[in-house]
Structures are given as structure tokens and as C-alpha cells.
Amino acid sequence: MGEIRHHGYIRVSTKDQNEARQLEAMKDLGISERDFYIDKQSGKNFDRPNYQVMKNAIRKDDILFVKELDRLGRNAQEIKKEWEDITQNIGAHIVVLDMPILDTRQYKNGLEKVISSIVLELLSYMAEREREKINGRQAEGIAAAKNNNVVFGRPKQAINEEFKQAYTEWKQGGITAVEAMRRAEMKPNSWYRRVKEYEQSLA
Secondary structure, eight states: OOOOOEEEEEEEOTTOOOOHHHHHHHHHTTOOGGGEEEEESOSSSSOOHHHHHHHHHOOTTOEEEESSHHHHOSOHHHHHHHHHIIIIIIOOEEEETTOTTSBGGGOOTTHHHHHHHHHHHHHHHHHHHHHHHHHHHHHHHHHHHHHTTOOOSSOOOOOOHHHHHHHHHHHTTSSOHHHHHHHHTOOHHHHHHHHHHHHHHHO
């Protein structure tokens, strides 16, 4: 029987480049740095280079440590599929440090499959309910704001004195359209929309 290796998988999103907290947790376990696998990208799927390297390196009875379940991934269905692949097909263990119940080393005789399945189902259900709650609150907030006459999007830029002066000089050939837009503090789309409105009001 070969040596049982401990693997540490760490993931940070591209927006959050600080992996120090996860690294510290792995070092506290005595995991060798050669067995750290770090990905700096989204957890929406498992198409991550170092995750795939880790998966190719892990063997039967090895142990994979992750700090939190969402470091493994965010897609509940794919997490369940990967979990089953590692624990059942490869025969390795997974330990989620912040969730002791998700430590397959403590279960024997197929119980780890039952416990993990129940916990993962529950977590995916909770995540789905949380997403629905967030979406519901957003929808309620938008509806309430609309009822209070809150206008979404950028405010419409007014046809003010700066616009009229810039328009007049531009029409007379004194300045370029680019200079007129700069003076009116407008982008091209806004400028030409206001020009059209202004000319219609003069007609």
C-alpha cells in the first residue's frame, strides 16, 4: 500500500486575490506545499487547471482538504458529481474544514455516501432558497422604488444653456462636433439625441 498523501485545494476568485487565510489553514494541518493546488478564478465550474492537476494526482485513500465547501465550487450539481467521483470512483476522502460533518474519514461501510449525499442536498437546497430570497428582495425593492417614482438608469441630460451655446457654434461651423460635445459634457449618443430634440422644438 502506497503512502497516503494529504492534498490541499485552494480557490480564490479573480476579484479576491488573497489566498492567505486558506493557505494558513492548510499549513496548520501540516500539508506539504508541493501538495497545495491553487486556482485564481471563478467557482462556477470545474474547468480549472490546478483542480484538474490535483484530481489527476489524488489516489485511493488520499485525503483532499478544502477550507469551505464553496472553495470547491458554487454549482451544487457539479459539486455533487465531483464529490462522488473523488470519494467513490477514486476512493479518496474529502474533508471540509469549516464543516466537520463533511469529513468522509469518519464514516464507514457506505455511510459516508449517505451522509455526504444528505448534507450536499441540504446545502444545495439552502443555496437555492437563498438565491430565491435575494431575487425576491431585489424584485420587491425595484417595484417599491418604481411606485415611489424612482427612475432607474442614467438621468437624461438636459438641453441647458451650455448645450444651446455649443449647438449654435457647431451649427455655424465655429467648432467641431467633438468640441461641442466636450462643452456640453455629453457623449455622442446623448449629444445627437438632444440635437434632434432641440431642432424639433425649434421647428
